[in-house]
Amino acid sequence: MTTVRPTDPPEAGTGPEPRVAPEPEYGFPRALFRAVGRIPVPPPADPRTWRSPLRGTWLTSVFGAVLLVGLPIVIVTGLLSYIAYGPQFGQAIPADVGYLHLPYFDWPSNPAWLYRLTQGLHVTLGMVLTPIVLAKLWSVVPKLFVWPPVRSVGHLLERISLLALVGGILFEFVTGLMNAQYDYSFGFSFYLAHYYGAWVFIAGFVSHVVLKVPTMGRALRAGPGGTGAFGRWLNDGVAETEPEPIDETGLAPLAPNRPTLSRRGLLAVVGGGSALVAVLSVGQTWDPLRPLALLSPRGQSYGTGPNDFQVNRTLAGSGIDPSRLGAGWRLTLRGGATEVSLTRDQLLGMALHTATLPIACVEGWSVYRTWTGVRLRDLAALAGVPDPANAFVQSVETTGAYARATLQNNQVLNPDSLLALRVGNPGEETVDLAPDHGFPARVIVPALPGVHNTKWVSSIDFRPRTG
Amino acid sequence: MAALRSWRRFYGENPLHLLSVLGCFALSGYVVSLVYTDPSAIWLAVWFLGAVIAHDLVLYPLYALADQPLTISRWARRRYGPDRPPLVPAINHVRVPALGSAVLFLIYLPTITGRGEDALRFTSGLSTAGMWDHWLLITAVLFLGSAVIYAVRLGVAVRRDLADRDGSPAPSDGEDGGGEPTSTPIAPGAASAGAFASRSALLVGALLLSLVLGRT
Numbered sequence: 001m002t003t004v005r006p007t008d009p010p011e012a013g014t015g016p017e018p019r020v021a022p023e024p025e026y027g028f029p030r031a032l033f034r035a036v037g038r039i040p041v042p043p044p045a046d047p048r049t050w051r052s053p054l055r056g057t058w059l060t061s062v063f064g065a066v067l068l069v070g071l072p073i074v075i076v077t078g079l080l081s082y083i084a085y086g087p088q089f090g091q092a093i094p095a096d097v098g099y100l101h102l103p104y105f106d107w108p109s110n111p112a113w114l115y116r117l118t119q120g121l122h123v124t125l126g127m128v129l130t131p132i133v134l135a136k137l138w139s140v141v142p143k144l145f146v147w148p149p150v151r152s153v154g155h156l157l158e159r160i161s162l163l164a165l166v167g168g169i170l171f172e173f174v175t176g177l178m179n180a181q182y183d184y185s186f187g188f189s190f191y192l193a194h195y196y197g198a199w200v201f202i203a204g205f206v207s208h209v210v211l212k213v214p215t216m217g218r219a220l221r222a223g224p225g226g227t228g229a230f231g232r233w234l235n236d237g238v239a240e241t242e243p244e245p246i247d248e249t250g251l252a253p254l255a256p257n258r259p260t261l262s263r264r265g266l267l268a269v270v271g272g273g274s275a276l277v278a279v280l281s282v283g284q285t286w287d288p289l290r291p292l293a294l295l296s297p298r299g300q301s302y303g304t305g306p307n308d309f310q311v312n313r314t315l316a317g318s319g320i321d322p323s324r325l326g327a328g329w330r331l332t333l334r335g336g337a338t339e340v341s342l343t344r345d346q347l348l349g350m351a352l353h354t355a356t357l358p359i360a361c362v363e364g365w366s367v368y369r370t371w372t373g374v375r376l377r378d379l380a381a382l383a384g385v386p387d388p389a390n391a392f393v394q395s396v397e398t399t400g401a402y403a404r405a406t407l408q409n410n411q412v413l414n415p416d417s418l419l420a421l422r423v424g425n426p427g428e429e430t431v432d433l434a435p436d437h438g439f440p441a442r443v444i445v446p447a448l449p450g451v452h453n454t455k456w457v458s459s460i461d462f463r464p465r466t467g
Numbered sequence: 468m469a470a471l472r473s474w475r476r477f478y479g480e481n482p483l484h485l486l487s488v489l490g491c492f493a494l495s496g497y498v499v500s501l502v503y504t505d506p507s508a509i510w511l512a513v514w515f516l517g518a519v520i521a522h523d524l525v526l527y528p529l530y531a532l533a534d535q536p537l538t539i540s541r542w543a544r545r546r547y548g549p550d551r552p553p554l555v556p557a558i559n560h561v562r563v564p565a566l567g568s569a570v571l572f573l574i575y576l577p578t579i580t581g582r583g584e585d586a587l588r589f590t591s592g593l594s595t596a597g598m599w600d601h602w603l604l605i606t607a608v609l610f611l612g613s614a615v616i617y618a619v620r621l622g623v624a625v626r627r628d629l630a631d632r633d634g635s636p637a638p639s640d641g642e643d644g645g646g647e648p649t650s651t652p653i654a655p656g657a658a659s660a661g662a663f664a665s666r667s668a669l670l671v672g673a674l675l676l677s678l679v680l681g682r683t
Contacts, residue, residue: 025475027476027479098497137522153478154485158480170518175514177577182590185582186510188514199494200515203492203493203495204491210483211487277571280605294601295578295601295605296575313590
């Protein structure tokens with residue numbers, strides 16, 4: 001956006017070289033395709049509908065290159081989240097996905113911020129890429145209405161495969177954005193839909209990348225008029241902006257308008273849109289910016305007290321009778337020769353450990369807290385199973401999907417894995433957990449997805465290794 | 468390679484193209500084979516195809532509109548003929564904040580419109596009240612910021628134009644939309660027009676802001 005004087009370049013298309021689309025490469029039966037192609041069609045199938053002087057192979061390639069870096073990060077972090085939920089215990093959803101998963105491995109409990117990072121990236125980067133995805137779709141919209149609609153068998157098959165690509169990305173973004181904002185009106189299981197939708201998208205994405213990367217590389221390397229200057233299009237202000245040359249991709253306009261925005265201006269607008277989304281959404285996972293997360297449900301603050309942090313299941317929502325969490329509450333430990341039953345005072349009398357750990361939700365938000373409680377490995381030793389294969393934690397709650405969770409061996413033995421009794425602001429004194437945060441006791445394990453840090457714990461079953 | 472050439476003539480693309488497309492179909496087909504027995508499979512398909520159709524029906528007309536800024540801008544400056552072009556084009560000062568506001572609305576639609584209200588309250592005890600105002604507020608800030616920048620640019624342009632006119636009597640710099648090249652005769656009140664534009668931009672912004680603050 002330079003301060004142009006009121007000068008306008010001559011209307012392109014009326015200049016000396018008329019812009020004419022090259023004859024497409026028709027497959028068999030050529031005569032039929034060519035005949036259809038010669039039928040005059042109204043907009044939007046008429047290529048002269050699309051008049052933006054900025055559209056072209058180079059511009060689409062720039063958006064494509066950004067997405068080629070960004071989307072694989074979103075894909076991989078999403079698939080990692082499935083692993084983090086513990087599919088080996090059948091507690092990742094959907095439970096049976098055939099061959100559609102990363103190789104299974106025990107999700108690490110170190111570093112503590114691992115899930116905060118992967119899931120924060122998955123959600124926030126997905127949101128930040130939204131304007132770029134929209135810009136990419138805008139840049140290729142003439143191909144949606146291309147005439148003739150099919151020019152060969154290969155073209156037909158490719159257009160069908162684009163349904164997996166475009167349908168996949170729209171489906172994933174819509175379901176992801178809705179789920180992170182508590183809008184479940186789609187009426188199916190989010191996890192199932194988002195997971196399988198992701199694999200359809202991966203199918204379309206990989207195929208599209210294989211087919212188009214050569215074109216992208218050529219366009220980015222060629223620059224204007226094949227000068228080989230990668231970024232030379234970016235030097236042009238509005239007045240110097242000329243349409244890209246017509247090529248076989250059919251993206252550059254046949255009848256371009258006079259430019260009102262330069263290429264660098266358009267890229268700045270799209271990048272600025274991403275930056276705007278970033279500023280408004282990073283706050284849900286990064287405390288210093290939380291006041292700026294004006295449009296995120298999780299940008300809201302509960303206050304500044306030790307228990308004032310995000311709740312993902314209220315006591316009221318759990319359906320637990322509060323009297324069961326009073327003086328009569330007991331923690332039951334199983335796995336050894338005899339059951340062990342402990343009151344909250346007995347737990348407070350054990351060796352207490354304090355750790356500052358994040359709690360990170362699949363929805364992308366996270367908070368840091370300081371937790372005080374009994375180490376899970378101490379409880380395992382007390383139960384008589386100091387090196388369990390895994391541990392099954394059951395909440396007093398019985399109804400919800402996350403009223404129970406199985407923890408891996410490394411998650412039980414991590415020295416910072418706690419049955420937390422108290423909580424506080426990072427680095428400050430801790431106080432008793434609030435009822436909404438799992439009083440009398442809850443699990444907190446480093447790098448574990450938030451919902452598996454079971455609240456209102458009633459029993460832990462330390463399962464011995466077999467063999 | 469006669470075989471390759473006749474393959475291309477039949478299929479229209481090279482053989483690797485077929486391989487890649489078949490790979491896509493195979494993986495998609497495998498996903499469908501896993502999911503089609505699920506009771507909600509039909510709704511998955513409806514939403515999958517619905518997302519594509521909604522995109523083409525809702526966003527396609529907007530794309531088409533975005534391609535026709537001149538139609539809109541010509542109407543907006545119908546009082547300015549080729550002999551009287553605007554000193555600073557205003558279109559991007561409208562387009563940029565409008566796009567920013569629209570993309571935020573699209574991304575945060577469930578929160579802004581309160582569609583997740585009940586589930587959010589059940590889960591967290593929080594509410595989405597006030598989110599509509601936040602969006603309006605951000606929209607106001609975007610438009611206000613854009614208006615201020617426009618006013619500043621216009622002020623600078625008017626000043627420079629007057630300086631040019633003092634120096635050389637008839638600067639000839641340009642043509643408009645296929646029109647004849649003309650000089651840019653500045654109306655006698657150009658400087659005060661610039662000041663007027665800045666003032667009205669600030670006024671509109673302040674009005675928007677007070678509307679939003681009044682609601683909260």
